[in-house]
Amino acid sequence: MSYARGMSVRPFLRAFPLSVQHVFAMFGSTVLVPYLTGLDPGSALIASGIGTLIFHWITGGKVPTYLGSSFAFIAPLTLFVTKHHAPGQAVAGLLAVAGMYLVISLVVTAVGFQRIRRAIPPVVVGPVVSIIGLALAGTAVSQMAALRWDVALVSLLAAIVASLAGWRQMRIVPILVGIFIGYVYAWLRGAVDFTPLHTAPVIAPPHFTAPSWSLGAVLAMAPIALVTMIEDLGHMFVLNEIVGRDVTKDPGFPRILVANGVSTAISAFLGGPAQTTYAENLGVLAITRQFSSRIIQGAAVIAILLGLFGKVGALIHTIPVPVMGGISILLFGMIAAMGIRHVIEEKVDLTNMKNLIVVAVIFIVGVGYPNxxxxxxxxxxxxxxxxxxxxNRGEGGAAKTH
Structure with missing residues (x-):
């Protein structure tokens, strides 16, 4: 009995710190959206955990990604939750978003995703993947790391050293190492605020909200779903590069859309925002090379517990922003690098002027457009x-499309 118990405990002990890394990666963004929109951060954490578990159940655990709060819906959520004081109408709008996901999944199934996929050449895919990381650069540097560069650099360097020069166990948890060392350094420098820990409730159940149907909320939110679907597709391209297999084929992009839509609907009822796949956690996958969906599912369970136990979630909330800024530089940079790798592996000819123009337009629009x-x-x-x-196709070399 003791041997069997040891066999079950050891995998858990190995997986737990990997799951915790994913929690740290998603925590800041997931709680920031409800702070900005007037929703409850604890409910958002619970919704993200439950939504992620539902997503993995629908996709058969074949898509190792975490779902957190979507930034795309901040404006309409703020309008209905904070200004109109109508959270029920916000729920109705989010249910309409979920419906859009389901409808588009049926359209993609009918048309055939491979037809859609063939219309998106590597010269577009690679830069879009890079943009997912580069578009977050301003957040990581200006809004996070720049608040205390010394703290950010200590965190970043600790994660880099752990990833490249640490012993084997340290190399698979470099994010955790970077956060821990950065946190200790920030505490020694007097940069840790323990106020959230003192004021947080011990138990914080989710805020269940019933929908109050509103045409205005539906029209304000449903069209934005088309934008987030494109972002989801970009995230799947990143994931394909990281794990070395095509998740848009198995389990298929239509099922991914359905999973995202159902997760958003559940999140709405729990008082959370719309759900979306997270680039932050893709960065963790790229660094650790640990692709087990069980690890992501473990992170989802931890997120639910953090949402329920306010003191534990508040402890994580005491991590200084610059610590996560230093870590985010590495996470977002890894995603940007994945896009460059895709262009190289697909042998996209950048001596071709049209290819070069396509890349240029994608970079500038992606980085320059604020939302x-x-x-x-x-x-x-x-x-x-x-x-x-x-x-000039014949002069500059043929553009590779597939």
Whole structure:
């Protein structure tokens, strides 16, 4: 009996710190959205955990990604929750978003995802993947790391050293190492605020909210779902590069859309925001090379517990922003690098002027557009690629499309 118990405990002890890394990666963004919109952060954490578990159940555990609060819906959520004091109408709008996911999944199934996929060439995919990381660079540097560069750099360097020069166990938890060392350094420098820990409740149940149907809320939120779907597709391209297999084929992008839609609907009833796949956690996958969905599911369970036990969640909330800024530089940078790797592996010819222009347009639109830049950059790149003729094609080399 003791041997069997030891066999079951050891995998758990190995997986637990990996799951904790994913919690740290998603925590800041997941609680920031409810803070900005007037929703309850604890409910958002619980919703993200339950939503992630539902997502993994629907996709058969074949898509190792975490679902957290979507930033795309901040404006309409703030309007209905904070200004109109109508959270029920916000729930109705989020249910309409979930419905859009289900409808588009049926359309994609009917048309055939591979037809859609063939319309998106590598010269578009690679830069879009890079933009997912680069679009977050301002957040990581200006809004987080720049608050205390010394704290951010200590955290970043600790994570880099752990990833490249640490012993084997340390190399699979570099994010955790970076956060721990950065936290200790920040505490020694007097940069840790323990106030959230003192004021947080011990138990914090989710805020269940019934929908109050509103045409205005539906019209304000449902169209934004098309933007987040494009971002989801970009995240799946990143995930394909990281894990070395195509999740848009198995379990398939339509099922991924259904899973995201159902998770958003559940989140709405729990008082949380819309759910979306998280680039932060893709960065963790890229660094650790640990792709087990069980690890992500463990993170989801931890998130639910953090949402229920306010003191524990508040302890994580005491992590200084610059610590996560230093870590985010590494996470987002890894995603940007994945896009460059995709362009190289697909042998995209950048001596071809049209290819170069496509990449240029995607980069500038994606980085320069303040909101939903990834979606608009993708659309801009596709429009240039398919609608603008290439009269110099023979001079600059053929553009590789597949």
């Amino acid at each position: 939903n830049g990834i979606a608009f950059a993708t659309l801009a790149g596709l429009l240039v690629y398919w609608l603008v003729p290439d009269l």
